Structures are given as structure tokens and as C-alpha cells.
Amino acid sequence: MMSDRQTVWIDIQRCTGCGACVEVCPVEAITLVNDRAYIDHETCTGCRACVNACPEGAAQPVVEGDLILAPERPVPTVHRPSPLAETAGAAVVVTGVGLLAKASGTLVRAIGRWLMRPSGVTRSPAQQSQPRAEYGGGGGRGRRARRRRRGR
Numbered sequence: 419m420m421s422d423r424q425t426v427w428i429d430i431q432r433c434t435g436c437g438a439c440v441e442v443c444p445v446e447a448i449t450l451v452n453d454r455a456y457i458d459h460e461t462c463t464g465c466r467a468c469v470n471a472c473p474e475g476a477a478q479p480v481v482e483g484d485l486i487l488a489p490e491r492p493v494p495t496v497h498r499p500s501p502l503a504e505t506a507g508a509a510v511v512v513t514g515v516g517l518l519a520k521a522s523g524t525l526v527r528a529i530g531r532w533l534m535r536p537s538g539v540t541r542s543p544a545q546q547s548q549p550r551a552e553y554g555g556g557g558g559r560g561r562r563a564r565r566r567r568r569g570r
Contacts, residue, residue, distance in 0.1 A: 425464035425480055428455045432476035439468035439477050 428439075435453035440446075447461035448468055455468075455476065468477040499507070 425459075425462060426457055426466060426468060427478055427480055428457060429476045429478060430454050432474045434474055434476075436473065438471045438473060442467045442471040 433454045435450055435455070437450060437455075439455050440448045440450060444465060444467065445461055445463055447458045447463070449456050449458070457468075466479055469479055471477075
């Protein structure tokens, strides 16, 4: 029975040229060419004896059936920002870096003042609101002057 369709194909990557398929083909449709099996599809009857005989699985049947098209998938859109958005984004980054630099400078100065204040001297909240003598306020007379004013 002649067939105009391919019923068996050879995977040349798997074929080792052992010749097992050549020996079992009843119509001699398979030959070895350059140490690989070749099927003459004009002669092949589609008995598939070679498929069962191939130790490497290189002889494969052609599976026939209805072709079912896969549904089309939407093509993803690529987001490309406008030139204005790119420029605005760069401006925001530059502004943010400038603000960060100013804030870090202020923070460093505040920490420096905190570290440089005299240690061991604690003042109550009421005393903190009053200026210290060492900063130029309060008259600078000290404990003895206060005692004299109180009459002690």
C-alpha cells in the first residue's frame, strides 16, 4: 500500500546507525546513509516495525490528527515614559538629594551640639528655660549673692 504521507520519521540526533530498523523493515524502505537511517517514504507501507525495533527510539511514528489552533495571547504593551516624565523624574531625584544633604547637615550640627554640652550637669525643665550665666544671662553672681539677697 503506497502512501503519500509520512508515517514514520527518524530522529537523526538519536540514531546511532546500528541497522536494527533496516533488518526488520519488510519492504526494505530503510537504508543507512552516512551511518544514519533514512526512510524512503515512497516505499514505506507504515507498518511501524522499525519503531518497535529501534533500541535508541530514533524511529518515531508520525501522529496524525486535527490541528487545533491555540487562542491568541494579547501582546504585552511596553511602557515607555514620555520625555517629560523622564525629565521630571530626574528633577525629583536631584531635588531629593539636595534636601537630603541639607537635612543631614542639620542633623550633624544638632548631634555635635548635643555631644559638646558639658557632661554631668543636669538641669530641671524649669532651669532649662532660664538662661545660664556662662551664656551671658542671669547676672552671673552665683550662690553667695543669692544667699545674701535672701538674708542668710
